[in-house]
Amino acid sequence: MGDQEVKLLGLWASPFSKRAEIALKMKGISYEFVAQDLSNKSPELLKYNPVHKKVPVLLHNGKPICESVVIIEYIDETWKSGPSILPEDPYARSLARFWAKFIDDKCLPAIWKVRKSEEGEREKAIEEATEHLVTLETELKGKKFFGGDEIGLVDITANFIALWLVVVQELVGIKLVTREKFPRLCEWIDDYLNNSVIKETLPTQEELVNRFRAK
Amino acid sequence: MGDQEVKLLGLWASPFSKRAEIALKMKGISYEFVAQDLSNKSPELLKYNPVHKKVPVLLHNGKPICESVVIIEYIDETWKSGPSILPEDPYARSLARFWAKFIDDKCLPAIWKVRKSEEGEREKAIEEATEHLVTLETELKGKKFFGGDEIGLVDITANFIALWLVVVQELVGIKLVTREKFPRLCEWIDDYLNNSVIKETLPTQEELVNRFRAK
Numbered sequence: 001m002g003d004q005e006v007k008l009l010g011l012w013a014s015p016f017s018k019r020a021e022i023a024l025k026m027k028g029i030s031y032e033f034v035a036q037d038l039s040n041k042s043p044e045l046l047k048y049n050p051v052h053k054k055v056p057v058l059l060h061n062g063k064p065i066c067e068s069v070v071i072i073e074y075i076d077e078t079w080k081s082g083p084s085i086l087p088e089d090p091y092a093r094s095l096a097r098f099w100a101k102f103i104d105d106k107c108l109p110a111i112w113k114v115r116k117s118e119e120g121e122r123e124k125a126i127e128e129a130t131e132h133l134v135t136l137e138t139e140l141k142g143k144k145f146f147g148g149d150e151i152g153l154v155d156i157t158a159n160f161i162a163l164w165l166v167v168v169q170e171l172v173g174i175k176l177v178t179r180e181k182f183p184r185l186c187e188w189i190d191d192y193l194n195n196s197v198i199k200e201t202l203p204t205q206e207e208l209v210n211r212f213r214a215k
Numbered sequence: 216m217g218d219q220e221v222k223l224l225g226l227w228a229s230p231f232s233k234r235a236e237i238a239l240k241m242k243g244i245s246y247e248f249v250a251q252d253l254s255n256k257s258p259e260l261l262k263y264n265p266v267h268k269k270v271p272v273l274l275h276n277g278k279p280i281c282e283s284v285v286i287i288e289y290i291d292e293t294w295k296s297g298p299s300i301l302p303e304d305p306y307a308r309s310l311a312r313f314w315a316k317f318i319d320d321k322c323l324p325a326i327w328k329v330r331k332s333e334e335g336e337r338e339k340a341i342e343e344a345t346e347h348l349v350t351l352e353t354e355l356k357g358k359k360f361f362g363g364d365e366i367g368l369v370d371i372t373a374n375f376i377a378l379w380l381v382v383v384q385e386l387v388g389i390k391l392v393t394r395e396k397f398p399r400l401c402e403w404i405d406d407y408l409n410n411s412v413i414k415e416t417l418p419t420q421e422e423l424v425n426r427f428r429a430k
Contacts, residue, residue, distance in 0.1 A: 051317060051350055063306055070312045077305040090292040091278055097285045102266060135266055 006031040007059040009045055011038065013211045015160040016068040018202055020056040022156050023075040025197045027082035069100050072153055086153050099139065099146060100157040107132045108160055114176070115168045122172075129176060133185060136161070140184040144191060151195060159202065161185070162192045167208045221246040222274040224260055226253065228426045230375040231283040233417055235271040237371050238290040240412045242297035284315050287368055301368050314354065314361060315372040322347045323375055329391070330383045337387075344391060348400060351376070355399040359406060366410060374417065376400070377407045382423045 008024070008031050010017035024031050036045055036055050048057045048064035058065040058074065065074045076085040086093050110129040117125040136158070140146065146154035161177075166189075169175055179186045192198055223239070223246050225232035239246050251260055251270050263272045263279035273280040273289065280289045291300040301308050325344040332340040351373070355361065361369035376392075381404075384390055394401045407413055 060306075065306070065309045065313075067313055067316055070309050070316065073312065074305055074309040077308065090289055091275075091280070093292065094280045094285050094289040097288065098280075098282055101282055101285065 005059070005061050007034055008032070009034050009036050009042075009048065009057040009059070010055045011036055012203060013208060014055055015164050016054075017056040018159055019068040019156050020058055020071045020075070022159065022197060022201050023072045023085055025201055026085060026151070027075060027079040029075070029079055029081075069104065069153070069157060072156060076153075083150060084152075085156065087147075096147070096153045099154040102132075102135070103154070103157045103160070107136065107158075111160070111165055111168055111176075114174070115172055122174075126174065126176065133161075133177060133182060137182050137185050140188055145188065151192065151198070155188075155192060159192070159198070162189045162198075163202055163205065164208065166205055167212060170205075170209055171212055220274070220276050222249055223247070224249050224251050224257075224263065224272040224274070225270045226251055227418060228423060229270055230379050231269075232271040233374055234283040234371050235273055235286045235290070237374065237412060237416050238287045238300055240416055241300065241366070242290055242294040244290070244294055244296075284319065284368070284372060287371060291368075298365060299367075300371065302362075311362070311368045314369040317347075317350070318369070318372045318375070322351065322373075326375070326380055326383055326391075329389070330387055337389075341389065341391060348376075348392060348397060352397050352400050355403055360403065366407070366413070370403075370407060374407075374413070377404045377413075378417055378420065379423065381420055382427060385420075385424055386427055 006024070006029055008017070008020055010020065010033055012035065021031075021033070034044070036042055038055070041053055045055070045057065046053055048059060049055075049066045052066060054066075056066075056068055056071060058071045060074075060078070065071050072085060086096055107129070110125065110132050113125040114122065114129050136146075143149075145151050146158060165177065169177070177185055177189075193202070221239070221244055223232070223235055225235065225248055227250065236246075236248070249259070251257055253270070256268055260270070260272065261268055263274060264270075264281045267281060269281075271281075271283055271286060273286045275289075275293070280286050287300060301311055322344070325340065325347050328340040329337065329344050360366050361373060380392065384392070392400055392404075408417070
């Protein structure tokens, strides 16, 4: 598969874009990263993701795949090199899809709301985010990663929690996730960020804080 | 697989619940339907879907699967009897997942907003819903079903548009989808509702209107 063209239209500071990059790197796929400017969308982005006009877009031999979780499943089904990102067993796969969806539908909007909320609404936003994080804390009991012994779909989807959440905490000046309240989630963050592929792919906390402060 | 226990915790008037039933019927799987009362949630529902406490929940030999699209994929991967619900090719699968997600993330909330909106906000809600329906109209060009010649994941996910949307139109007293503006979508609705499995599974428009009027 050496003559295949793999391009990723992405953004270095986007957790969604980074999901696609992590999946490609886990599989050992070479790809060209084409940085996008969302304040001035490229003809390529508008052509290949006309519905949402958002990153990431994976281009595989010219064919576009959009939506980060859809991209991860595509990568896992297309390249059999490297570790499996979703488990083989249909029941285990359904659980992985369930939790990935939970993170996207519940955790991310709640955490984002903490950042965007005005003083008066912040307490409610924190309460909601905490409730979802407690659910994840429970899910991690007895496991190293959400995927079990190895990083899988849910861990990649949760990269927002491993890094961007910490950035949100710093920007807003609060501490949602403490070792006291969330011992498993904190261990997971450590293990996740220490993984060689993740370390190589994600930006540093400082880079992200600077980027979001500048906006 | 005759000695397997398949139960569905569901609601006859829920488009999400009906998605799971359509997938089971397409595969020819016998199942026990356990009707739920969401105003007085059963211990079974709370036990098997503690995160969302919502229908549908598929119980396969006692193991719960939640979230309707996750359930459809599980059914397709578990039972090889009957037609495939997702295509074999990874790229075609990614497109099916993309459109199913588009329907859930964009179309459904927009159509629901039309129903819930107050007089003043209704016009904006209609505009948003129309925009998404135009996207679906375009996607249907040159195809009988979203899945091609046969009903697939996207068609099942779109059952809301084939039936519940019509009900919303009647309740609100508007007409979003006309044959003039949406010729392909209207043909799709006809073909979809005429399919024997769909006809056998979905309630009638009248039953739904009565149900929603009573609420």
